[in-house]
Amino acid sequence: MSSLELRGITVRYGRFTAVENVDLLVPEGTVTGLVGGSGSGKSTLGRAVVGLAPISSGRVLVDGAGTARRGRSPVQLVFQNPYASLDPRMSVGASVAEALPGAAAGRRTPARERRAARDAEVARFLELVGIDPARAALTPDALSGGQRQRVALARALAARPAVLIADEITSALDVSVQGAVLNLLRRLQRELGFAMLFISHNLAVVRYLCDQVAVMDGGHLVECGPADRVLEHPEHPTTRNLISCVPTLALAEEAS
Structure with missing residues (x-):
C-alpha cells in the first residue's frame, strides 16, 4: 500500500492561477474526497497529479518519492467520461x-x-x-x-496503481447505475488497498466512500479533516455552503 502526498502544488495557465500552494496527504489504504464548487480547482489538481496539467511549483510524492523517478506512473486517473480514456477504435x-x-x-x-x-x-x-x-x-x-x-x-x-484518482466518475451516468459503480469502487478499494483521491461535487457520495474530506475554493485548499468531522462540524464557510445544498447532510449537521 502507498500514500500520496502533494506539497505546495501550484498550477498556472499564463497569468491565471488555477491551483495555488496546495498541501494534501492521502494516507495509504484510505480514500480522500476532494470537493468544491465549479471552478474551485479540484479537477485541475487531480489532473496535475498525473501530469495532465502543468505544475508551476510543488511536488507529487508517492511513499515519499517523486513519481518521475519511478518510470511507469504509480498513479492512475479515471475520467468523468470514459470516452476520454477509451479509444473508440x-x-x-x-x-x-x-x-x-x-x-x-x-x-x-x-x-x-x-x-x-x-x-x-x-x-x-x-x-x-x-x-x-x-x-x-x-x-x-x-x-x-x-x-x-x-x-x-x-x-x-x-x-x-499505488494510487487511484477518480474524477467525478459517476456524474455522467444514469442515476440507476451510479450506485452500482460506487459500490464496485468501494469494494475494490477495500480489497486491493490502494489509496484513492475521489473528486466529486456530491457530498452524499463523499460521505459514503471517504475517510477524509478536503475542500477547495478558488484554487485553495480551505479545509481538510476526517469525513465525519468536516461534514458534521464544518469550520469554513465554503464547506458549510456546500453542505447546505444537500438536505440530508444539512439535517444531520443540525441534529448533531
Whole structure:
C-alpha cells in the first residue's frame, strides 16, 4: 500500500492561477474526497497529479518519492467520461491489455504463451469490475455508459496503481447505475488497498466512500479533516455552503 502526498502544488495557465500552494496527504489504504464548487480547482489538481496539467511549483510524492523517478506512473486517473480514456477504435480487451505492465522476463517466452497470459490478465481485470470477459472483443460504443466506466476502471487497475484518482466518475451516468459503480469502487478499494483521491461535487457520495474530506475554493485548499468531522462540524464557510445544498447532510449537521 502507498500514500500520496502533494506539497505546495501550484498550477498556472499564463497569468491565471488555477491551483495555488496546495498541501494534501492521502494516507495509504484510505480514500480522500476532494470537493468544491465549479471552478474551485479540484479537477485541475487531480489532473496535475498525473501530469495532465502543468505544475508551476510543488511536488507529487508517492511513499515519499517523486513519481518521475519511478518510470511507469504509480498513479492512475479515471475520467468523468470514459470516452476520454477509451479509444473508440480499440476493443475493450485491447484497451485493458495496453495498460498491463510489461515483464522483462516475458520477452524470452514464446509469443503464443505471452498472448495467452495477456488474455488471461485482461479477463481477470474485466471480471474484477463485473464485465463478462466474452465482451473483450467489443468496442466501447457497444457498451452502456456504466459498462464503459467499468472498463475504464479495469484499465486503470490493470496498470497496478499505488494510487487511484477518480474524477467525478459517476456524474455522467444514469442515476440507476451510479450506485452500482460506487459500490464496485468501494469494494475494490477495500480489497486491493490502494489509496484513492475521489473528486466529486456530491457530498452524499463523499460521505459514503471517504475517510477524509478536503475542500477547495478558488484554487485553495480551505479545509481538510476526517469525513465525519468536516461534514458534521464544518469550520469554513465554503464547506458549510456546500453542505447546505444537500438536505440530508444539512439535517444531520443540525441534529448533531
